Amino acid sequence: MKLKWFGVLAAAGALAAIGAVPASAAVVARYASPAGTGTDCSKAAPCSLETAVESAPTTIGLEVFVAPGTYVTGDTITATEPIHVIGAGSSRTRIETSAPVGIHLSNPGATVSDLGVDHTGTDSGILVLGADGPVIERVIATSHADGSAACSLERDATLRDSICTHDSTEASYSLRARAVAGQANAITINNVTAKTTWGAGLDARAAGAGAELTVTVRNSILRGAPTDVYSATSAGANASYVSTDFSNHGAAAIGGAGVVSAGLNNSGSDPLFLGPTDFHLTASSPAIDSGWRDYASALDVDGEPRNIGSVDMGADEFHPVPVPTGGPAPVPHVVPPAKKCGKKKKLKKGKCVKKKKGKKGKKGKK
Numbered sequence: 001m002k003l004k005w006f007g008v009l010a011a012a013g014a015l016a017a018i019g020a021v022p023a024s025a026a027v028v029a030r031y032a033s034p035a036g037t038g039t040d041c042s043k044a045a046p047c048s049l050e051t052a053v054e055s056a057p058t059t060i061g062l063e064v065f066v067a068p069g070t071y072v073t074g075d076t077i078t079a080t081e082p083i084h085v086i087g088a089g090s091s092r093t094r095i096e097t098s099a100p101v102g103i104h105l106s107n108p109g110a111t112v113s114d115l116g117v118d119h120t121g122t123d124s125g126i127l128v129l130g131a132d133g134p135v136i137e138r139v140i141a142t143s144h145a146d147g148s149a150a151c152s153l154e155r156d157a158t159l160r161d162s163i164c165t166h167d168s169t170e171a172s173y174s175l176r177a178r179a180v181a182g183q184a185n186a187i188t189i190n191n192v193t194a195k196t197t198w199g200a201g202l203d204a205r206a207a208g209a210g211a212e213l214t215v216t217v218r219n220s221i222l223r224g225a226p227t228d229v230y231s232a233t234s235a236g237a238n239a240s241y242v243s244t245d246f247s248n249h250g251a252a253a254i255g256g257a258g259v260v261s262a263g264l265n266n267s268g269s270d271p272l273f274l275g276p277t278d279f280h281l282t283a284s285s286p287a288i289d290s291g292w293r294d295y296a297s298a299l300d301v302d303g304e305p306r307n308i309g310s311v312d313m314g315a316d317e318f319h320p321v322p323v324p325t326g327g328p329a330p331v332p333h334v335v336p337p338a339k340k341c342g343k344k345k346k347l348k349k350g351k352c353v354k355k356k357k358g359k360k361g362k363k364g365k366k
């Protein structure tokens with residue numbers, strides 16, 4: 001379980017205060033900021049995102065904290081080590097990338113969480129390729145270029161509590177799952193919202209001799225045009241098997257020996273997103289409380305708790321009153337205590353006024 005930003009900072013501070021960390025202690029975390037430079041990558045002297053990730057030592061579970069802000073880059077950020085790249089929130093740490101691939105996870109222990117990727121490059125906003133096992137969670141990935149993918153899973157991978165979306169009107173992909181010749185890839189999709197304006201929300205394909213692809217989709221919303229789910233085999237592939245349950249999608253299409261197995265707990269109703277580019281849920285969305293808890297994690301794409309009624313489908317857990325994920329805490333509404341007047345006065349329109357002396361026996365006369 002990963003510590004949250006401020007938990008880590010507090011823990012590090014506490015240890016430093018009691019002198020528990022000797023000067024020669026191993027590096028326990030690395031830090032990146034939008035204006036970061038150099039190679040120290042410490043909390044006091046953060047470095048660039050690329051340096052923080054790509055120069056990380058091989059330390060299993062090493063955490064790379066990516067401060068809030070906008071990171072503009074034309075270089076692919078590649079995690080070749082078993083590190084955890086942790087942003088400050090999917091709407092607070094934003095990577096604007098024109099590289100062919102925005103973020104590439106190629107180590108079995110690599111994870112990325114709590115950040116946004118806005119991608120104008122030609123291939124993938126975020127890509128798993130080169131090793132089985134990476135995890136992507138609480139990420140919003142948006143891709144724009146014709147033919148590219150927002151999220152591309154090309155080995156065993158887990159994608160959860162994330163939004164993958166593409167807004168091109170030409171062949172493109174919000175969520176692409178692949179297996180090539182000789183590979184058997186198992187991909188887990190939980191509480192994901194995948195939405196594209198062209199093609200299928202989920203596009204799953206196995207191609208090449210012996211290729212096998214299994215994509216297990218739970219608590220997710222898959223939306224495309226005109227197809228929501230596509231599963232296909234070609235060129236000697238064994239199987240492309242997509243199963244969906246407790247999920248929201250409509251039309252499925254298959255190619256070759258592709259299979260789409262849709263569960264009884266699915267819904268085909270319009271998920272009623274907040275807007276054309278905002279895939280949070282509106283109050284009347286049928287996705288609210290329609291997921292299943294066993295497939296859900298503790299937090300949604302906004303870092304908000306999942307336990308609001310039953311679990312929702314998709315990346316967003318709908319909260320009637322949004323839980324603030326940044327900025328100042330809301331001022332609680334305090335009801336002032338009732339005003340009290342003395343024995344000889346009474347409260348009238350918020351003011352204490354003298355009681356009028358009633359005539360004795362007045363009540364009884366009428």
Ligand SMILES: [Ca+2]
Pocket residue numbers: 288289306307308309310311312317318
């Ligand atoms: Ca709910």
Ligand SMILES: [Ca+2]
Pocket residue numbers: 300301302304316317318319
């Ligand atoms: Ca939410």
